Amino acid sequence: MAEDADVIVVGGGLAGLVAATEIADAGKRVIVVDQEGEQSLGGQAFWSFGGLFLVDSPEQRRLGIKDCYDLALQDWMGTAGFDRDDDHWPKRWAEAYVAFAAGEKRDWLRAMGHLIFPVVGWAERGGYDAMGHGNSVPRFHVTWGTGPGIVEPFERRAREAQKTGRLTFRFRHRVDTLMMTNGRVEGVAGAVLEPDGVERGKSSSRKVTGDFTLRAQAVVVASGGIGGNHDMVRQNWPKRLGEPPKFMISGVPEHVDGRMIGITEAAGARLINRDRMWHYVEGIRNWNPIWPRHGIRILPGPSSMWFDASGKRLPAPLFPGSDTLGQLHYIMSTGYDYSWFILTQSIIKKEFALSGSEQNPDLTGKSWRMTIKRATNKGAPAPVEAFKQNGADFIVRDNLADLVSAMNALSGDNLLQLDHIKAQIEARDREMSNPYVKDAQVMNIHNARRYIGDKLIRTAKPHRILDPEHGPLIAVKLNILTRKTLGGFETDLDSRVFGANREIIPGLYAAGEAAGFGGGGVHGYRSLEGTFLGGCLFSGRNAGRAAAKAAG
Ligand SMILES: Cc1cc2nc3c(=O)[nH]c(=O)nc-3n(C[C@H](O)[C@H](O)[C@H](O)COP(=O)(O)OP(=O)(O)OC[C@H]3O[C@@H](n4cnc5c(N)ncnc54)[C@H](O)[C@@H]3O)c2cc1C
Numbered sequence: 273m274a275e276d277a278d279v280i281v282v283g284g285g286l287a288g289l290v291a292a293t294e295i296a297d298a299g300k301r302v303i304v305v306d307q308e309g310e311q312s313l314g315g316q317a318f319w320s321f322g323g324l325f326l327v328d329s330p331e332q333r334r335l336g337i338k339d340c341y342d343l344a345l346q347d348w349m350g351t352a353g354f355d356r357d358d359d360h361w362p363k364r365w366a367e368a369y370v371a372f373a374a375g376e377k378r379d380w381l382r383a384m385g386h387l388i389f390p391v392v393g394w395a396e397r398g399g400y401d402a403m404g405h406g407n408s409v410p411r412f413h414v415t416w417g418t419g420p421g422i423v424e425p426f427e428r429r430a431r432e433a434q435k436t437g438r439l440t441f442r443f444r445h446r447v448d449t450l451m452m453t454n455g456r457v458e459g460v461a462g463a464v465l466e467p468d469g470v471e472r473g474k475s476s477s478r479k480v481t482g483d484f485t486l487r488a489q490a491v492v493v494a495s496g497g498i499g500g501n502h503d504m505v506r507q508n509w510p511k512r513l514g515e516p517p518k519f520m521i522s523g524v525p526e527h528v529d530g531r532m533i534g535i536t537e538a539a540g541a542r543l544i545n546r547d548r549m550w551h552y553v554e555g556i557r558n559w560n561p562i563w564p565r566h567g568i569r570i571l572p573g574p575s576s577m578w579f580d581a582s583g584k585r586l587p588a589p590l591f592p593g594s595d596t597l598g599q600l601h602y603i604m605s606t607g608y609d610y611s612w613f614i615l616t617q618s619i620i621k622k623e624f625a626l627s628g629s630e631q632n633p634d635l636t637g638k639s640w641r642m643t644i645k646r647a648t649n650k651g652a653p654a655p656v657e658a659f660k661q662n663g664a665d666f667i668v669r670d671n672l673a674d675l676v677s678a679m680n681a682l683s684g685d686n687l688l689q690l691d692h693i694k695a696q697i698e699a700r701d702r703e704m705s706n707p708y709v710k711d712a713q714v715m716n717i718h719n720a721r722r723y724i725g726d727k728l729i730r731t732a733k734p735h736r737i738l739d740p741e742h743g744p745l746i747a748v749k750l751n752i753l754t755r756k757t758l759g760g761f762e763t764d765l766d767s768r769v770f771g772a773n774r775e776i777i778p779g780l781y782a783a784g785e786a787a788g789f790g791g792g793g794v795h796g797y798r799s800l801e802g803t804f805l806g807g808c809l810f811s812g813r814n815a816g817r818a819a820a821k822a823a824g
Pocket of ligand 1: 282283284285286287288305306307308312314315316317318319320321322323324445446447448494495496497523524525527528529531532627628629756783784785786801802803804805806808
């Protein structure tokens with residue numbers, strides 16, 4: 273039967289766009305099918321902060337950071353903790369991905385016009401030993417232009433290929449089946465959804481107006497993860513993290529529905545590491561939501577004090593920005609699914625960043641004038657101040673007694689006792705007069721300020737939390753925020769998908785979050801951050817190049 277294209281790509285997110293542009297540029301015909309409308313092109317990446325994991329970059333070197341492949345691989349392996357038979361391909365992907373991040377990734381992007389903000393961030397700092405979890409050095413490179421800035425080069429390439437007829441988009445086409453003949457993928461079939469001009473990121477209509485089939489030599493599944501589907505998140509919730517949270521907010525739009533994962537599995541694809549996922553513990557309810565249950569992640573600097581629901585300080589090294597899943601594990605062990613930051617105006621001003629392109633108009637709008645204000649402004653960035661004023665999880669008070677009483681009222685659990693919280697804050701505050709101290713979080717703050725990037729824009733000058741000069745006091749109720757799927761379809765380095773019998777399914781490829789960002793779980797158990805967009809770039813590129821080559 274006649275083919276509609278050489279390759280069909282399911283999903284117009286970053287991974288799908290990268291794969292499709294590589295296929296088109298190799299001279300093959302490609303169709304990109306997406307259930308959402310054209311206005312949502314780019315998927316989650318558009319909303320992202322645009323943070324990219326790079327190793328030994330010129331930006332790092334300019335800031336005096338010494339990094340190399342061996343150090344990054346040590347960090348990756350310590351973080352991933354690969355320990356399963358199924359980790360064979362994920363581990364190979366990890367080695368290849370770290371080499372990509374230390375090698376051609378930056379130049380490849382730069383040749384397409386991608387630029388990087390010069391101050392490198394330090395995410396997931398760990399705090400264990402040298403072989404444990406975390407980034408030994410700052411590696412989080414923010415795209416100048418954030419999420420839209422990482423989508424732009426690939427959308428541009430896709431539009432150029434569209435003009436020559438090599439690439440076709442089919443928006444509002446929802447894939448419901450992978451068509452198979454004799455174990456080989458032959459195309460996709462599904463429903464045409466009614467047109468919907470809903471704004472990007474908002475939930476769109478699911479009313480079906482027709483059906484479609486499309487045939488090709490190969491199909492690349494780049495349909496994203498499961499983070500928008502809380503039922504699926506709960507079903508796959510890892511036992512090692514305790515009971516799934518009763519209350520969660522969503523860090524991704526509703527189209528991250530995980531449906532295509534089941535459809536691809538039904539066609540015989542081997543899904544591995546489905547119990548590995550990456551959710552944040554510093555989620556705040558968005559006062560101005562775009563998608564259902566919309567939450568924003570605070571990217572915290574190191575100084576806020578962190579308390580569990582009962583008012584006990586989180587143990588070392590679970591400080592802000594150190595170990596996301598370690599914190600999630602601890603919080604779930606308390607029997608409550610929330611925790612608290614207590615901080616000062618001086619800390620929020622310098623240390624709170626919000627993850628998401630729309631929360632960073634300075635970086636997203638590529639405005640140097642606005643961005644410089646991060647270092648010089650008296651208040652916090654405007655989006656942070658807006659949350660402070662309007663956010664349901666924020667409390668601002670002049671004294672600790674009022675703060676704690678408002679925290680009890682907000683949670684409704686009445687678990688916090690003023691004396692208990694006060695004693696812990698005063699003890700920490702006594703450690704502030706010495707640069708050499710025993711409180712590990714305070715040591716961490718001094719360490720952070722030895723890095724020029726943190727000192728400039730990410731770490732407040734050490735001060736006492738109860739010093740009124742730095743007030744008012746602020747408490748933030750932190751919720752669990754769903755985001756990323758770390759497991760996925762098992763693939764080889766060409767992104768070819770394995771079947772249940774551990775043999776490659778001819779014609780089937782997977783990339784991005786659907787492939788666990790490569791191999792079925794390149795991150796293992798945990799991430800070093802900035803590795804998701806990069807995983808889409810690398811796995812999408814490998815899938816596109818391999819599918820184009822195989823298309824003959
Ligand atoms: C707010 C936010 C901040 C982030 N910040 C960062 C960051 O700084 N650094 C980083 O590395 N990562 C970050 N991420 C994560 C990263 O953006 C995502 O993991 C990545 O973009 C996922 O891309 P993807 O192409 O795999 O999937 P998606 O972007 O989810 O795209 C999948 C596409 O497939 C379509 N689709 C799904 N099922 C079907 C079907 N059955 N038929 C047709 N179409 C279908 C969907 O509509 C969607 O368009 C962030 C994410 C968010 C939301």
